[in-house]
Amino acid sequence: MSVFRVSSRYAKxxxxxSIEKGVLEGVREDMNRLLxxxxxxxxxxxxxKSPVIKGDKKLKVLKALFPNGNELTLAFFDILSKKGRESLLLDIAKAFVNLYNEHRGIQVAEVTTTFAMDDKQREEFKxxxxxxxxxQEVELIEKVNKDIIGGFVLKVGDRQLDESLNSKLNALRLQFSQNLYEKHI
Incomplete structure (x- = not known):
């Protein structure tokens, strides 16, 4: 079975x-910390991910990293260790966060600008x-990248809105490189 399929099943x-036990928020905090x-x-x-390190040592490391972790999270680490699935832990955590966001109706979006945004700009993007x-709820991941020269790049799910000057300059460069006219001699 594929890594995506296995990790999605464990995350689900x-x-x-965690919803049934009423500890969804605590487990989410642990998964975010793990990521x-x-x-x-x-x-x-x-x-x-190492196949050389034994599962019990990996479990000790996880328990040492999460001394105040949720009981369900620690029990989940035990199960993964017994099944030999520790290498999937980060993939499972990513899938868990995605499912959590879907359950809570949260849309994660990534905004890349050339400068740090203020509250007004943040609210406009939201x-x-x-x-x-x-x-109704949006979580913005803000990135600063001077290479885009100006404007912004907004990624929402599998959509991308690229309003950066860098992409516009590249489009112009491509347009000028195509010689649509022939010279008359």
């Missing part, structure tokens, strides 16, 4: 069980994302 089970650790610490990712997605 974890979401359903943050995975993003910032490449050694952790290597250790979790308004645009609400119109595009028909969801």
């Amino acid at each position: 089970s974890l979401v359903d069980l 943050a650790i995975g993003t910032s610490n490449k050694e952790f990712v290597s250790a979790i 308004k645009i994302v609400k119109q595009i997605s028909n969801k």
Whole structure:
């Protein structure tokens, strides 16, 4: 079975069980923390995915990282360890966050600009994302990239609105490179 399919099934089970037990928010915090650790610490990712390191050692590392973790999260780590699925942990966490957002009606959008946005600009982007997605709650991920020269790039799900000067200059460059006219001699 594919990694996506397996991780989606585990994530769905974890979401359903955490809703049933009334600990959805606590498990979400643990999954977000796990993703943050995975993003910032490449050694952790290597250790979790390593076939050489035994499952019980991986479980000890996870429990050490989550001393105040939710009981359901820790039990979930135990199950993954017994099944030998620790290498899927970060994929499961990503799938869990996606399912959580879907359950709560949250649309995640990524905005890339050349500068840090203020509250007014943030609210304008949220308004645009609400119109595009028909969801009432929006979570903006803000990125600063000087290479886009000016404007912005907005990603909502699988859609992308690229209003950066860099993309407009590239489009002009492409247009000028096509010689639509012949020279008359």
